[in-house]
Amino acid sequence: MQCIRAYARDESTLSAAISRLEELVEIPSVSSEAEGPLPFGKENAKVLNKALAIGKQLGFETENHDYYCGSIILGGEGEEEVGIICHLDVVPAGSGWIFPPFELTEKDGLLIGRGTDDNKGPAIAALAAMEYFAKQGKKLPFSVRLILGCNEESGMEDLPYFLKVRKAPFFSFTPDSVYPVCNGEKGIAEMELALGPAGDEILDISGGTASNAVADKAEILLVESCAKRLPDTLPEGITVEQTKAGVFVRAVGKAAHAAMPEGSQNAIGMLAAFLTDAKILDSNSPQAKAFAFLKRALGDYYGEGLDIEASDEQSGRLTCIGGIIRLQNGVIMQNFNVRYPVTANMEKLFENAKKLAEQEGLTLTLPRDSKGYYFSPDRPEIAALIKACEDALGKKTEPYVMGGGTYARVFPNTVAFGIGTGEEPTALGPGRGGAHQRDEYIKVDTLALGIEVITRAILELAALKNKEER
Template sequence: MTAPVNVSDEERVLLDDADEWFDAHRQELVTELSDLVNIASVSDDSAPEPGSPYGVGVRAVFDHVLRRAADWGFRSTDFNGYAIDVRYPASDEGTEERWDNDIALVSHLDVVPEGDGWDWPAFEAFEKEGVVVGRGTADNKGAAIVDLFLLRFFNSRRHGFRHPLRVLLGGAEETTLGDMTYVVGNHGAPFQAVVTDSPFPVNNAQKGHLDVDVIIPAGPELSGFSAGVSYNSVPGHAAITLHGVNAGHVNEVLNTLDPELVRRIKVSGLGGGLDGSVELSATGITGHAAFPEGSLNAVWVLFETLDQAALLNGADATAGAALAEWLRTPYGDGTSIAYSDDVSGRTTQNAGIVRGQGDELVVHFDIRYAVTQSATSVLSELANHAERIGGRLGEVNDSSPYFVDADDPRIRQLLGSFDAVMGTHAKAISMGGGTHARVIPNAINFGPGFIRGYVEGATRAIASPPEFIAEGKGTPHGADEWVSIEDLKSAFLIYVLGITRLDRTLQVPVSGTTPLG
């Protein structure tokens, strides 16, 4: 491996051992990760049962990990199906009084729905060219496996910690964060949570997160419209059936429009003559709502086409024109909420689910607003745009921004550990994604994702997208999601160094803070 820098002799030996241990267990890690991915653990709280508040998929993946933890000799806890933990050391002898002084690596085992556009089955993982493909590989089952393998590595060395170490795995990170809200409210927060569900180097700021239903009038063509599978995923497919038109007329109109737009539209005649029906289907580029760069919302593609071609009438036309305008960029330019600051960057806006309900269309917006922007101003602009066409705001859920000062000693120490392994001079980063750090007091976000633009000048290699993954695919929440095993190894080594350093220096909290000695 690339020689780490600014490490002690003891740390160098530890990292050498970790490097060898990972390589010896590489194929086992691939197998364990694939087994997790093959469980379709989409969180669903629509029919909760005792011990299973998030549906059969989450319950199944929890049970699988609990069995594997027992096989590896670790104790574990099931928090009534909301979350589970796996604890190190394997024996609790002499540590009972110290579990209120723990370090918890926090991840999640729930995933977003499959979505559209996959070239392979989403829940049948496979390895090729050093990557594993499948839903949840990057977000966030790869991280969960790395966390669990860290416990195994430390156990193999009988490594001694000042603070007990555990892995805490949730079942509703992709939906409500109710998993860790439950754990914190009923069992208390970890002494120090390190959330392994973000990009490297260290994430110290997260934008505010608004989930907003905007309800607008619609006509008969949109009454049964449905697009999108998850609030926080960019829709990759959208389709509508138009009645009383024929495919020839529609194609003739489309031929007058921008070819770059029209190439993403497929027209299928469903009947003959003027009384027939035509389906228009749009193809976008899926992605994560918080990281929209490179994605393309298929709902916008469809309604921009319908609006330019004047293929809708009445309330349908008004609603369609509104969507074409509102969704023209993923940064809120069309709804007048565009905003940017130096701390967190640009506000993002995603219409992740759009559903017709009778004579109304419900547009669910996932908005990640900048740290210095107010939720009130965002909601005011959305309400103004909706009211102009006879609409209104529906359900609203707001999660305030997360921020830890970049000079916090914990941030500086974890950055130093990242730099030591990767050969960088990194700075803390902000992002639009929301993690469990929003609901766990005192939490820090630390990897394991490598996103180009966040990590520059590394001497240790970072994986490039594999050639067999089509352009525009492969992202978390997108089709053909993948993770690099070599990147997971880098994360493993960074965590080995970062967690052992954090363990040595964390002190007992004073006045609600966690200073370093």
């Protein structure tokens, strides 16, 4: 059997993988509205067709699950399957790229383009790993099914459809995270707080850009009469501008992902604190009381201000951030993104927060609650993945639980596993190179390592299955 490391780093292996990745990156597969039989639009259908065509060219069996997702299958002995779950849809490119987002640019060991890291590159790495076994000519004790989703970035409606038409593999992993093995993900909930009508003093308010990120900017437009209540000295991060339209109060904080808010500063919380502490709004108004509540709610990152703090040994502390504040049909709305421990009950936590809000005459709802998952690190399949990772990396590793969300939370017996190394993407400068950033990239070395680790993982799972059947 050819050395796995040599295969993964062989020039012909990498050249073929990069060529296939180029074909996928060229398709701007951002999910869109359904078009006839295409549930996520033409571009997502196009990229799925391309990926399945590549799989068929390599001699694998392919299945199109009505354009919700597709499968490339390496046949094995018996009826059981191991699943590798990737996604072909990407987030919008946005503006400000140095390199063309939908062309693959190879530069200084980087493969640059939208989806190279998240998640077309890992899909190509998985396909190369499957090709390794196909070339050996010896069947595995199970089939390997590479499931290619088309809606991970905007709803994950693809995999539930798969489960309607096919049986889930006995074990799966999704290479959409970092090494080693993520054996658990916190629950993710979204709460919406109605702070009441804008009233007579608030003309407009906005803040934040995403519900799952700490807001780094926020501003409120007040009537001119509020200017008389402005203090002589402003807190750090707060600015005021008096215009013909009214008085703008702006806050600038520091952004962070909702799963890792430590070290950030929420601009909405800063704005609420300033309005409250300086008594900018009429102290007898409902709006003043509402912002005092918001100051409390955003005063920490662990849900203490909403009475939802929780923690456990497996996944650590609950985190809670305010992502977006906006004026909606004359009502001020604030969202909260909560990442809660795997053993916590979000429904009970929500009731605590709802009760607090109701005491202030405010309305809190829970429009989204995605349960987390947790597998014991002693589970044999997880131990097999850990061994594959350690053999490739040459160092000891430990499984971890994270606050982020992958396909693993919506698919049975699934964990997140690589192929990210955890290294910060700094090669192209700040704010560039990451999964959802401008000039997204994957290193050629990372792609090669991904091929090696996934190949080793399949081999370790095969050894485990053979051992069970003895």
